[in-house]
Structure formats: structure tokens, C-alpha cells
Amino acid sequence: MNKEMITSKQGVYLLTLFMIGSNLFMGLAPSAKSDAWIAALVGTLMAVPIIFIYSRLLSLFKGMDIFDILNVVFGNVLGKIVALAYIWYPLHLGAMVIRDLGEFLNTVAMPETPMLLPMLFMGFLSIWAVMAGVEILGRCSKIFFPIVVIIMFITTLLVIPYLNFANLKPVMYNGIGPVLNSAFDIFSFPLAETVLFMAVFSALKTDKSIYRVYYSGLLIFAAIGVLLTLRNIIVLGGDLIGGVNFPLYVEVSRISIGEFIQRIEVSVATTFVITDFIKVSVCLYVTCIGISKLFGLKSYRSIVVQTGLLMVLLAYIMYENVMDMVYFAFEIYAYYALPFQVILPVIILVIAEIRIRTGHLPAGKRV
Amino acid sequence: MKFMSKILLLMLILANTLFLSGCWNYQEIDRLVLVAGIAIDKSETDDQYLLTVETVDIKGGGESEMNSNTITVAGDTLFDAEKNMSSISGKKLYFAHARVAVLSQDVAKEGAVKVIDWLARNVELREDIEVLVSQARTAKEILETGSKVDQIISFELDRVLKNEKRIANAPEKELWKLISDLEGSSISAVLPAVSLKEVNSRILPSVMGTAVFKKDKLVGFLNGDDTKDLLFIQDKVNGGSLVQNGGGTNNGSKVSLKIFKNTTKLKPIEKDGNLEMAIDIKTTAAIDEIAGSENYIDEPGRLMLEKSAEETLKRSIEDLVKEVQTKYNSDIFGFGAKVKADRPGVWKEIGTMWEDQFKNLKVSVHPEITIKNSAALSQPIKIGD
Numbered sequence: 208m209n210k211e212m213i214t215s216k217q218g219v220y221l222l223t224l225f226m227i228g229s230n231l232f233m234g235l236a237p238s239a240k241s242d243a244w245i246a247a248l249v250g251t252l253m254a255v256p257i258i259f260i261y262s263r264l265l266s267l268f269k270g271m272d273i274f275d276i277l278n279v280v281f282g283n284v285l286g287k288i289v290a291l292a293y294i295w296y297p298l299h300l301g302a303m304v305i306r307d308l309g310e311f312l313n314t315v316a317m318p319e320t321p322m323l324l325p326m327l328f329m330g331f332l333s334i335w336a337v338m339a340g341v342e343i344l345g346r347c348s349k350i351f352f353p354i355v356v357i358i359m360f361i362t363t364l365l366v367i368p369y370l371n372f373a374n375l376k377p378v379m380y381n382g383i384g385p386v387l388n389s390a391f392d393i394f395s396f397p398l399a400e401t402v403l404f405m406a407v408f409s410a411l412k413t414d415k416s417i418y419r420v421y422y423s424g425l426l427i428f429a430a431i432g433v434l435l436t437l438r439n440i441i442v443l444g445g446d447l448i449g450g451v452n453f454p455l456y457v458e459v460s461r462i463s464i465g466e467f468i469q470r471i472e473v474s475v476a477t478t479f480v481i482t483d484f485i486k487v488s489v490c491l492y493v494t495c496i497g498i499s500k501l502f503g504l505k506s507y508r509s510i511v512v513q514t515g516l517l518m519v520l521l522a523y524i525m526y527e528n529v530m531d532m533v534y535f536a537f538e539i540y541a542y543y544a545l546p547f548q549v550i551l552p553v554i555i556l557v558i559a560e561i562r563i564r565t566g567h568l569p570a571g572k573r574v
Numbered sequence: 575m576k577f578m579s580k581i582l583l584l585m586l587i588l589a590n591t592l593f594l595s596g597c598w599n600y601q602e603i604d605r606l607v608l609v610a611g612i613a614i615d616k617s618e619t620d621d622q623y624l625l626t627v628e629t630v631d632i633k634g635g636g637e638s639e640m641n642s643n644t645i646t647v648a649g650d651t652l653f654d655a656e657k658n659m660s661s662i663s664g665k666k667l668y669f670a671h672a673r674v675a676v677l678s679q680d681v682a683k684e685g686a687v688k689v690i691d692w693l694a695r696n697v698e699l700r701e702d703i704e705v706l707v708s709q710a711r712t713a714k715e716i717l718e719t720g721s722k723v724d725q726i727i728s729f730e731l732d733r734v735l736k737n738e739k740r741i742a743n744a745p746e747k748e749l750w751k752l753i754s755d756l757e758g759s760s761i762s763a764v765l766p767a768v769s770l771k772e773v774n775s776r777i778l779p780s781v782m783g784t785a786v787f788k789k790d791k792l793v794g795f796l797n798g799d800d801t802k803d804l805l806f807i808q809d810k811v812n813g814g815s816l817v818q819n820g821g822g823t824n825n826g827s828k829v830s831l832k833i834f835k836n837t838t839k840l841k842p843i844e845k846d847g848n849l850e851m852a853i854d855i856k857t858t859a860a861i862d863e864i865a866g867s868e869n870y871i872d873e874p875g876r877l878m879l880e881k882s883a884e885e886t887l888k889r890s891i892e893d894l895v896k897e898v899q900t901k902y903n904s905d906i907f908g909f910g911a912k913v914k915a916d917r918p919g920v921w922k923e924i925g926t927m928w929e930d931q932f933k934n935l936k937v938s939v940h941p942e943i944t945i946k947n948s949a950a951l952s953q954p955i956k957i958g959d
Contacts, residue, residue, distance in 0.1 A: 314697070315697070318697055373915060376914075376915035376916065377914060377915050377916075377918035377921075380914070380918045380921075380922075444754055446754060446757050446758060447750070447753070447754050447757075450757070457701075460700075460701075461702065461750070463702065
């Protein structure tokens, strides 16, 4: 079988778009209010060691994805049991992201259209993309990344008249506590979600080190995230950010230059759809890879459609309403995701290092 | 067989275009009524809201014509009233183009949040809608008077408010700003006031003055001149005029100064354990009118004029602060917000009892007016002997 490859540049773009995903639109760390940008910085710092763990694992086992790694490290039986966790997590995450999109369109654009409809179309699109393979995803992200950046850049220029720097003060009025709390939120959503890329980056052409790809992605995202969060705060003020569902959208809807350039919030909706699409596709891809490895299928392609539809249905039934969604995303998710993002990778790395040191496993084996 | 299935597939796809075309909930424009403005009153007889909308009737044809129309309907809540309205208008009311929302005094006195919530939560309404308080008996009469310039009163009110930046006698406030003021603990909200005035034997709405809120309840009004002082403190003056009695030896003629630029800086300072607010005002102005022949353009006259204008501004701002402190005790100037931003440590101690603190807060005003030119004339007009 021909192995599919993505270049390291595509890898970086894919990673960045994945991280922008849905969270920038729901606002990074709304509970930190006017200190959210500090929280974004701290969250990025917190992600540095964990991303080191992911890259270390991938560079120990070159050309393997996380499911292969689990198999090698834990053995056949235990490996498959742990693999179940990494099949469930992307499935659930993908469903959450689809739901974000559904709620977003339902709230701001089409309140009377059934939510299932846009979600279903997003599902079809992702199924199509994943069927086409990870190469296509890589190339998609190469096209989409400039679009997203350009939209962000233009809207940033246009909000200049609305900047009110007094909104940044006072800095850390409530002390460091809420900031750390929010930083942890940002860490788990979206930064450490990149754990899923341990199943994607096995397709990476390894001419550059995996560390570089991972950290470039993190850096680009941190730059965009901190900038947009700052912009949000300076334009809207910390109190309001905590009070609206989609702060970035609200912020851009304020723009009205000479009563001529206005109502351009749909550009933000565009980036929302683009990045959501990438994120859903990556989640779907990882889930399918996982299932196919679990059952020893020849190719993951035979199960993409079923899994994709399952994902959409899960998205449809998972919350009663948008309040549930916000509660889960901001209160529970960080703890729910901790095992997948931190605990399991750390255990895998520790065992892998021990077994390699003791000579049980050859490092850097290519499959 | 292969060919047949291809034909079938093609037909299936073509059939889809019939079913999937268009939008899910499309709305034709001729079935919508455009709402230009909203007025909210409290019913006098029972505990109901009266919702009035000004609608725009557009007639097509060669010369399209716009006419304004008002509909008033009662309801237990505003949403209820909106729904009841559909049964009268027959068409769906479309709120996305509404430009102003006028609250009556009764509604504002009872608490603005009750009605603001509906305005903010409504997905059709845009949050840059202008909010005003009616000084007339009800809010709906504002929308029912004939407009002078435009056919649609709401649009005219909106334009007036957008021009306020250059006039500075009413505080323009869009809905989102009002909400963030109401939510903040360290500032009280103000809204522009609109009243009915008789101009050239017609009754017309006039936007002038300020409605002062405490928490979300209306407590009183400031007139146009006081509003200018308020805007000076809030650093929102970008134009307008200062009228100055010349003073000096020949005490008499009035001089108008046109404001070009103004920056105000608030500075909370601590003086022997007491908080004090210093207000530094830097204004650039020009002499726009001298109602007399005294010379205020040469240096001594000009300096004297600057000095006396500063003195007047200082006095009127101090008076306003005193009045607001004693009469309303509501921090509409944003002093608290400034303390919180600049001295978070101090705010932590006194923030909870800011009401008492504000009442006794000492304020020192330091205006600095610079006259940059004298418009088109370089000399006062001299009357020949």
C-alpha cells in the first residue's frame, strides 16, 4: 500500500487550523475577563512540556501512529484496550465541534433551520475529505490557512477605531487564581487536543524534526490566539466577553466604517466554518484509523461513512441546548480530557522509555 | 445497463435541484414590515407594556416614497406585545433595521433592565441601536410627531445622535455600551434625553440633555449645558462651543469659542489618606464670534479670554459634580471605574462602599484652554468714529 504523506509545512498549517478550531469563537478563557490574554500566554507555556511528550513519543517511534505505539509499548491486548480510549476521544471531540458549529449557525444566522441540517452537511464534507485521505487534508489546510489569516488581519485593521485600551486595566484585579484556572482551560481546549496529531503525523515526511512541526504550530496559534484575545478585550471589555456566547462574532459585528464597511461578521463565520471543518476531519480521520487498527482492517476507508454519520448523530443528541454545551465546554471538559491529553501519554512515554533503555524495544523502528 | 443507471442517477440529481433550491426559511421582502424605531411605555391602567413601533412603508414605482406609520400594542411582556402586533400588522415585523429605542420615564424609573433584556436578547435587533429616554409624558408621542427633515422620525433621531459628537449636548449611547455600563459596578449609566419642542409652530422631537440613572433606575435629568460638562469629564467632547462673557474692564460682549479638540484625563490621587479626583482638561478652541468690538485677539485680550473661559469651565464642572453628588449620588462620571483601573488596591478596600465615598469625593478641575485662531477675521469689527 502506498503510504500517504504530508509535508511538514502542511502539517504546521493543519495543526494551527485544528487548534483555532471552534474555541477562538467561543472565546479563549472568558472567565478570566480582562486578563484572558495573560491566561492565553500562560496556557501556551503550560502546553510546552506536554507537546514535548507527544513529539518525543513520535520521534521515538518514527513512522508509527499512536495506535501502533500503543501496540508496541503495551502489547497486543492491553494496547488495544487503551486504544479504545483514543477511538472514543476523537469521536466525542469531533461531535462536540460539529455541535459548536450547529449551535453557532443556529444562534446567529438561521434560528429556524433545524440544527441537524448544517451539522449533517459538515459531516458529509468531512466524510468526503477523510475518504480522500490525509494528503487532501494537508493540501486543504494549505489553501485555508492564508484565508483565515487574511480575514483575521483585515478585521484587526478594521477594529482599530474601536480600540479602548482602558479595558485592559486593572491587570489581574482578582489575583492570579482565575488566570491560572483559565490557562488550564486553554491548555486542555485546544492546545493539548493536539494529542490527536499523534495519529496524523505518522504520515509526515520526516525531513524536519517532529518537534519543529509541533512547536511551530503551537507558536503560530499562540500568536493568533493572544492577539485575537487581546483584541476582543480591548474592543469589548472583559465583562462583556464573559457574557456573550460568541465574542469574536460580536466584536466584528461592531465594525461600521463610514456606514459602508459594516455587517462583515459573516467573514468571521467563514473562518469558523473552515477551521471547524479541519478539526472535524482530523477527529474523524483519527477515529477511523483507530477503529481500523483495532480490528486489523486493510484500509480505514471502508468505515469512514458509518463513523462520520455516527459522529453527527452523537453531536445531535449530546446536549439539550446551548447552555449545556457552554457548561460542559468550560466547566467539565478540562477534567474530562485530562486522561487522554496528559495522563495516558505520560504513562506511555515512561513505559516506552523504560523498555527502550532496557533493550526490550528497538527505538525508531519503521513499520 | 450501465448507461441506464447513469441516466437514472442524472435524473435523481436533477430532481434534487427542485427540492433543495432556495433557503429553508426564506422571507420575501414584500411580506415584511420594516421597523425603524421602537418606543416602550407602561400602560396607565394595568400592569402591561405598550410597545410602539414606527414602521416604514415603502411604495414602489418610479419615485419610491417612504412613509412612516406607528402601531401601538399592549402585552404582558415586550415579547408578548411583539407577538400581538403581528395580528394587527398582518405582516411579519422585521427589527433588524430599527435604529432607536425610546423608553418612557415610567419605564426607566421602574428599572431599565426589564426592557433592555428584550432588546439585547432579540436576535434580529442589532446591538448598535440607540437608546433614549423620553422627557415627554409618554415615549410613543416622540415617534408620532411629524419629522422635520426626514419622513422617518427614528432615522432622524439616529442621525441627530450620530452628530452629537460635534455638538456635545447629549450623551449618545448604543445598546451594547449601555449594557456594559449597567453591568459595571463602578460606573452609572446615562442616556440621552429626548423631548418635544415647539419649533415654527410644529411640535418636533429634540434630543438634548441627559437622563441620569442610578443602578438601572432613572433618577433625574440634566440639561444641555450640564451635559456638556458631563461629556467634558468623560472625555467625549469633540466639538461644540463655549460661550464666554468677555469680562475684563469693559465687561460685556459675549464671545463664542468653537471647540476643536479636547482631551480629559482623570487622575485619582491620595491626599493624606483621602481619595481625590483630579480632572485635567486640555482644550483647543478658536474664536468663532465676538459680539462686540473689544479686542480679544491680541495677546493680553486673548490671555484674559482663555483665563476667564477656564474659570467658567472649572466652575460649571465643579457645580455639576456637586449637584450630582448631592442630588443623585450616582457615579455617572466613571470616577469609580477610573479608581478601579488605576488603583485596584484602593478600589478593593473602598469599592463596596463606593456610594458613600463618591458622595464625599473631592474633585479638583484643571482646565487649560488654548485659542489657536480667530477664524476668518483677524480683528474685531471696528465701528468707525
